Amino acid sequence: MTAATQTGTDRSGPVTALLDRYRTDPDLIPPVDVTVSTAFTTSQGVRHPGRHSGYRNQVISLRVGAATGSCAVEPGSINPDVVYACAGKPVVELLRHDELAVQVAALDAYLAHLNPHALDARAVTVQVPPGDSLQRSLTRAREVTGLIDVPRGGRVLVIGVVNSLLVCLRERGLRYVPCDLKGGTTEWGEPIVTDFTQVLDGCDAVLASGMMLGNGTFDDLLELVAAIGRPIPVTLFAQSGAAVTRELLGDGVDALSAEPYPFFWLTGDTSTLHLYRGSCPR
Numbered sequence: 001m002t003a004a005t006q007t008g009t010d011r012s013g014p015v016t017a018l019l020d021r022y023r024t025d026p027d028l029i030p031p032v033d034v035t036v037s038t039a040f041t042t043s044q045g046v047r048h049p050g051r052h053s054g055y056r057n058q059v060i061s062l063r064v065g066a067a068t069g070s071c072a073v074e075p076g077s078i079n080p081d082v083v084y085a086c087a088g089k090p091v092v093e094l095l096r097h098d099e100l101a102v103q104v105a106a107l108d109a110y111l112a113h114l115n116p117h118a119l120d121a122r123a124v125t126v127q128v129p130p131g132d133s134l135q136r137s138l139t140r141a142r143e144v145t146g147l148i149d150v151p152r153g154g155r156v157l158v159i160g161v162v163n164s165l166l167v168c169l170r171e172r173g174l175r176y177v178p179c180d181l182k183g184g185t186t187e188w189g190e191p192i193v194t195d196f197t198q199v200l201d202g203c204d205a206v207l208a209s210g211m212m213l214g215n216g217t218f219d220d221l222l223e224l225v226a227a228i229g230r231p232i233p234v235t236l237f238a239q240s241g242a243a244v245t246r247e248l249l250g251d252g253v254d255a256l257s258a259e260p261y262p263f264f265w266l267t268g269d270t271s272t273l274h275l276y277r278g279s280c281p282r
Contacts, residue, residue, distance in 0.1 A: 012219065013219020014219060014248055014252050015213060015216075015218055015222075015244065016219055018107070018244065018247055019095060019104075022095055022107055022110070023095050029092055030090070030095070031092075034090065034091050034110065035064070035090050036062045036063060036087055036088065036089055036091065036109070037065075037087065037088075038061075038062070038068075039060075039062050039063070039085075040061050040083065041060050041078075041080045041083050042059045042061065043056070043075065044056065044058075058073050058077075058078075059072045059073070059240070059261075060072075060073060060078060060083045060102065060105050061105060062094070062105045063109060065113045066116070067109050067260070068112070068260060069105045069107065069110065069111075069244075069260075070239060070241070070260065071214045071240045072101075072209075072210070072239065074215075078099060082099065086102060091109070100214060100216055101214040104213045104240065104244060107244055108240075108241045108243045108244045111244060111246070112242070112260060117242065117246075117258050117260060117274035118272075122249070123258070123276055124277065125273070125274050126143055126272070127271070128143075128272070129270055130269050131268060132268065133268075136268070137265070138164050138167065140259075141164035141165045143273055143275060144165060144237045145165060145168040146172075147235045147257060147275060147277060148205050148207055149233045149254065150174065150204045150233065152173035154204040155175045155202065155203045155204050155205075156174050156176045156205045156207050157176070157177045157200055157206045158176050158177065158178050158179060158207045158208075159206065159208040159209060159221070160179075160180060160211050161180040162209075162237075163186060165237070166178065166186060166187075169207075176207075177199050177203060178190060178192045179192065179195075179199065180192050181194055196221065196224075197224060200224055200232070205232060206225065206232060207236075207237070209236075209237060210236055210239055210241045210242065210245060211240050213240050213244060214240055218245075222253075225252070234252060234254050235254060235255040235256070235257075236256045236257065237257045238259065242256070242259060242274075243258070243260070245258075246258060246276065249276055254278070255278065256275070257274075257275055257276075258276065259271075259273050
């Protein structure tokens, strides 16, 4: 994960404000008969061929109608029974759940239910072709990094380290500062910083994982970017909260790679990305 988990009610920022609007605005509150039909968790361990290190993911997912909303969590941090108990519950109730990740997954599902990515005129839909895990990871990474609006030689803060993204940034002639709560080093021995607040000011752009929504730190990032006083474009690669972050396009988020369930790493078959370029004002 990218920073310490926050599940309390003392948060503030754009994501918190968005959740609050869907809890309190009579025009936005989900009808009580809109419920979660399926609730599940996906746990994954990865080590691509030829790579020296791997990683783990755990994602909670909630289905509303034909849409599935998701939010990544620190592996083992949420009891699967908490997720399974969401099945049959109204979305409006889950927006007040004790777990922030459940709130995000519920809103993500509801927003994708109202406006599927495939029908959003702002999105360019691309296919990640079949292949092994590394081939597909690199193909996806090239699409994601192609969204970053920064000239060659620029420095990108990468929050949520994915080695394939770093490869593709180098291909574009971009420098990067890798950041992840777990720290350690990249595949190439580069140190990974653990606190993005200490390095943001020295960067020209941000590439952040949607995982930040599940621990409350995305609000912190957007507020810090706004306070710096110079343009720092923020691009998200979002399996977590893809429809939630879409609501922030032009309002803190400049570009988005939305990848709702099923994720590319679940299969060797063709999968889909929805790319939102530029600021895409709503």
